[in-house]
Amino acid sequence: MKVNITKTDLKITAGLPSQFPADRKPQIAFSGRSNVGKSSLMNALIGRKSLARVSSSPGKTITVNFYEVDNAFYLVDLPGYGYARRTASEQAKWSKLVDGYFTEGGERVTAVAQLIDLKVGATKDDLMMLDFLRQAEIPFFVVATKADKPNKTERAAMLEKLRALPVLEGITILPFSAQSGEGKDAVVAEIMKALG
Numbered sequence: 344m345k346v347n348i349t350k351t352d353l354k355i356t357a358g359l360p361s362q363f364p365a366d367r368k369p370q371i372a373f374s375g376r377s378n379v380g381k382s383s384l385m386n387a388l389i390g391r392k393s394l395a396r397v398s399s400s401p402g403k404t405i406t407v408n409f410y411e412v413d414n415a416f417y418l419v420d421l422p423g424y425g426y427a428r429r430t431a432s433e434q435a436k437w438s439k440l441v442d443g444y445f446t447e448g449g450e451r452v453t454a455v456a457q458l459i460d461l462k463v464g465a466t467k468d469d470l471m472m473l474d475f476l477r478q479a480e481i482p483f484f485v486v487a488t489k490a491d492k493p494n495k496t497e498r499a500a501m502l503e504k505l506r507a508l509p510v511l512e513g514i515t516i517l518p519f520s521a522q523s524g525e526g527k528d529a530v531v532a533e534i535m536k537a538l539g
């Protein structure tokens with residue numbers, strides 16, 4: 344697929360599964376805990392400073408945002424999980440949207456980019472998400488974010504720890520830093536590979 348990824352626009356901000364796009368364009372979804380660096384990654388990929396909002400109030404945006412790339416496919420920003428200060432009703436909204444995405448909209452998900460903070464490592468919620476993706480047989484790869492944060496020794500150890508997780512056996516893990524731009528081309532290449 345030959346596309347110009349900088350030709351990207353926010354098409355739909357869905358607060359309800361009924362608002363997900365009705366067309367059949369393939370979708371690459373971005374999943375991760377709140378504050379993992381999802382918006383920063385998406386902005387870096389698109390080559391724009393702030394198409395996806397980098398939030399000052401993490402975990403507060405409970406919508407699924409569909410960015411259409413070059414009329415060809417969608418980059419899908421899923422709401423983050425693991426935000427401690429979420430109310431019960433916010434949590435219920437999250438579940439409804441994400442469950443809805445992977446059931447009703449999910450037949451169109453080509454692959455998931457699962458983000459894991461390289462400094463923090465895989466949290467309990469991350470492991471639950473990874474288990475879900477495996478069980479549901481949804482193709483996915485891991486983007487290890489904020490790769491500029493750990494020092495060289497920590498970084499090698501953290502990557503080794505991720506690679507050793509049974510749930511990540513055979514899964515591509517790409518270190519990425521929005522700060523330095525490291526890994527950007529590799530993530531774009533992985534998306535294009537998934538799209539075929």
Ligand SMILES: Nc1nc2c(ncn2[C@@H]2O[C@H](COP(=O)(O)OP(=O)(O)OP(=O)(O)O)[C@@H](O)[C@H]2O)c(=O)[nH]1
Nearest residue numbers: 377378379380381382383398401402423489520521
């Ligand atoms: N050092 C460093 N900081 C980063 C990087 N990426 C994101 N951050 C910081 O991490 C915080 C969260 O980044 P966002 O991109 O808003 O993360 P998010 O996952 O979209 O967060 P929510 O949408 O609020 O859940 C911000 O303060 C960013 O500046 C990175 O690669 N390196």
Ligand SMILES: [Mg+2]
Nearest residue numbers: 381382396398
């Ligand atoms: Mg965000």
